[in-house]
Amino acid sequence: MGGLKPDHKTIAEFRRRNKAPLKNVLKTCARLCIKLNLIAGNTLFVDGSKVRANASIKNTWTKEKCQRALGKIDTRIEAILSECDAVDEYEQSQDSLVKIKKELKNKKVLKAKVENILKELKEENRKSINTTDPKSTRINSLKGSHAGYSLQNVVDEKHGLIVNEDVVSENNDLNQFAE
Numbered sequence: 001m002g003g004l005k006p007d008h009k010t011i012a013e014f015r016r017r018n019k020a021p022l023k024n025v026l027k028t029c030a031r032l033c034i035k036l037n038l039i040a041g042n043t044l045f046v047d048g049s050k051v052r053a054n055a056s057i058k059n060t061w062t063k064e065k066c067q068r069a070l071g072k073i074d075t076r077i078e079a080i081l082s083e084c085d086a087v088d089e090y091e092q093s094q095d096s097l098v099k100i101k102k103e104l105k106n107k108k109v110l111k112a113k114v115e116n117i118l119k120e121l122k123e124e125n126r127k128s129i130n131t132t133d134p135k136s137t138r139i140n141s142l143k144g145s146h147a148g149y150s151l152q153n154v155v156d157e158k159h160g161l162i163v164n165e166d167v168v169s170e171n172n173d174l175n176q177f178a179e
Contacts, residue, residue: 053136
């Protein structure tokens with residue numbers, strides 16, 4: 001590769017596009033490990049870990065956060081429109097009118113984005129969505145709340161080799177053991 005190193009996004013994209021072939025490679029590896037007596041399969045250990053997403057928790061939107069943001073935006077839009085009317089009455093050519101109209105446009109764009117997030121929350125019946133990493137969820141840990149994933153590992157006792165794994169967008173691992 002000439003010293004080039006792929007970043008995490010490249011690897012994640014490759015994994016996402018090649019799930020079926022990767023599963024087959026992993027199954028083949030597991031069968032080979034059994035043949036080489038590297039894993040016994042008699043005693044398996046299951047453990048979950050919480051992994052941070054590459055996203056800020058501040059970018060996680062809930063229905064309540066959307067409603068609060070929409071209320072603030074609507075209030076600000078009303079204030080901007082009132083300012084525009086006052087400026088129009090006072091002097092049509094005043095420089096600040098351009099600034100006010102630009103801010104109004106930005107607030108309308110923001111309002112449309114927040115409304116789309118709210119619509120997505122309702123359609124997908126989700127509690128929250130992170131706009132940076134939509135597949136991540138709000139993870140509560142000893143270090144506080146952050147955007148992340150719950151990682152589940154199954155390890156064979158013989159040599160500590162991982163025999164299965166799963167990453168889910170859940171805050172806890174209550175429903176993961178059966179999988």
